[in-house]
Amino acid sequence: MAAMSAVSGRDAGLALVDHHVHGILAGELDQAAIESGLMESSFLPPPGTSALDTQLGFAVRRWCAPVLDLEPLAPAEDYIRRRIELGSAEAARRFLTAAAADAWLVDTGFQSDAVTTPDELAALSGTPAREVVRLETIAERLIRSGVGAAGYGDAAMSAVRAAAASGAVGFKTVAAYRGGLALDPARPSAADVTAAAGRWLRETETEAGTPVRLEDQVLIRHGIWAALDTGLPLQFHAGFGDTDSSLARSDPALLHDFLLASQPAGTPVMLLHCYPYHRQAGTMANLFPHVYMDVGVALNYVGARSAAVLAEALELTPFHKMLYSSDAFGLPELHYLGAVGFRRDIAAVTGAFVAEGLWSRDDADRVAGLIGAGNARRVYQLDAS
Numbered sequence: 514m515a516a517m518s519a520v521s522g523r524d525a526g527l528a529l530v531d532h533h534v535h536g537i538l539a540g541e542l543d544q545a546a547i548e549s550g551l552m553e554s555s556f557l558p559p560p561g562t563s564a565l566d567t568q569l570g571f572a573v574r575r576w577c578a579p580v581l582d583l584e585p586l587a588p589a590e591d592y593i594r595r596r597i598e599l600g601s602a603e604a605a606r607r608f609l610t611a612a613a614a615d616a617w618l619v620d621t622g623f624q625s626d627a628v629t630t631p632d633e634l635a636a637l638s639g640t641p642a643r644e645v646v647r648l649e650t651i652a653e654r655l656i657r658s659g660v661g662a663a664g665y666g667d668a669a670m671s672a673v674r675a676a677a678a679s680g681a682v683g684f685k686t687v688a689a690y691r692g693g694l695a696l697d698p699a700r701p702s703a704a705d706v707t708a709a710a711g712r713w714l715r716e717t718e719t720e721a722g723t724p725v726r727l728e729d730q731v732l733i734r735h736g737i738w739a740a741l742d743t744g745l746p747l748q749f750h751a752g753f754g755d756t757d758s759s760l761a762r763s764d765p766a767l768l769h770d771f772l773l774a775s776q777p778a779g780t781p782v783m784l785l786h787c788y789p790y791h792r793q794a795g796t797m798a799n800l801f802p803h804v805y806m807d808v809g810v811a812l813n814y815v816g817a818r819s820a821a822v823l824a825e826a827l828e829l830t831p832f833h834k835m836l837y838s839s840d841a842f843g844l845p846e847l848h849y850l851g852a853v854g855f856r857r858d859i860a861a862v863t864g865a866f867v868a869e870g871l872w873s874r875d876d877a878d879r880v881a882g883l884i885g886a887g888n889a890r891r892v893y894q895l896d897a898s
């Protein structure tokens with residue numbers, strides 16, 4: 514194991530800024546809710562099977578069971594029984610404090626009514642939380658606000674600027690879920706934005722009562738360019754996600770033309786998750802000076818293979834371009850598992866390079882410090898705000 518020189522003040526582990534994370538589910542959870550919290554899919558597993566019969570389920574039994582006073586690898590039934598017996602509040606307190614993160618950068622755009630706010634997550638964990646605002650949520654709020662088609666473009670830009678001014682540390686787009694990443698690279702014209710807003714307004718009127726969902730490619734791009742103008746980092750969902758997203762359209766290599774077009778602006782573009790396209794993401798990060806990547810959610814989901822996936826991501830990604838995230842949503846197990854797993858994996862991967870005489874120990878420690886927290890602190894300017 515590589516010695517860690519970049520220590521957090523909290524537990525002498527590697528300092529971690531979790532740059533893409535969500536809140537936890539409020540209220541008590543039953544077995545079905547706990548199992549579905551361990552799946553990206555919105556479908557239940559086949560009858561008679563368990564969501565814990567996965568790499569993620571085994572990782573929860575291996576690493577999370579001891580936090581609940583169980584033996585490592587306790588049977589799934591024992592784990593669920595103990596989890597329910599302890600209750601959500603106690604489980605959250607244990608997992609979130611044991612994660613010992615230095616900061617959470619919280620995406621508030623997904624099921625925000627069901628999960629804790631950034632302030633609540635900060636209070637539960639004792640870890641400061643900052644907000645990352647979803648562009649599609651801004652647009653969906655705006656279209657219901659009574660705005661007219663002609664006023665939409667400027668109003669959307671003002672709303673993005675207002676979010677930046679009120680303390681958001683970055684923006685997130687789920688363009689991958691709303692048509693895919695093969696974006697038209699051009700900034701849309703004002704006339705195109707007005708026409709698209711008019712179409713969307715008519716749809717929301719004729720389909721009154723159904724949830725508003727931004728799918729229009731012109732308006733998605735308008736939001737993206739408005740965010741790029743602020744200079745705050747812009748996160749893109751890429752790769753592994755839920756059943757709402759087509760994996761093939763989530764390959765970050767599809768962003769190539771957009772990355773060429775956005776490069777002169779210099780605004781950081783953060784590719785999230787990326788698996789199984791983490792090598793493509795690393796290639797983009799290698800080629801484009803404004804592109805960063807993480808393997809976020811994948812490291813929890815691939816369980817015993819997480820060090821191998823992290824090593825693959827480190828093949829081409831420059832060391833100043835990779836960040837840590839858990840992408841934990843709903844279950845505090847995932848916030849914990851992401852943090853302890855990353856500390857273990859980065860030590861194992863870089864430690865192997867040191868053992869082979871390929872890296873110095875000082876370089877290994879420095880790179881772990883950059884990926885764990887240093888890169889996020891620099892790109893999100895966390896020390897300035």
Ligand SMILES: [Zn+2]
Pocket residue numbers: 533534535620840842
């Ligand atoms: Zn996420």
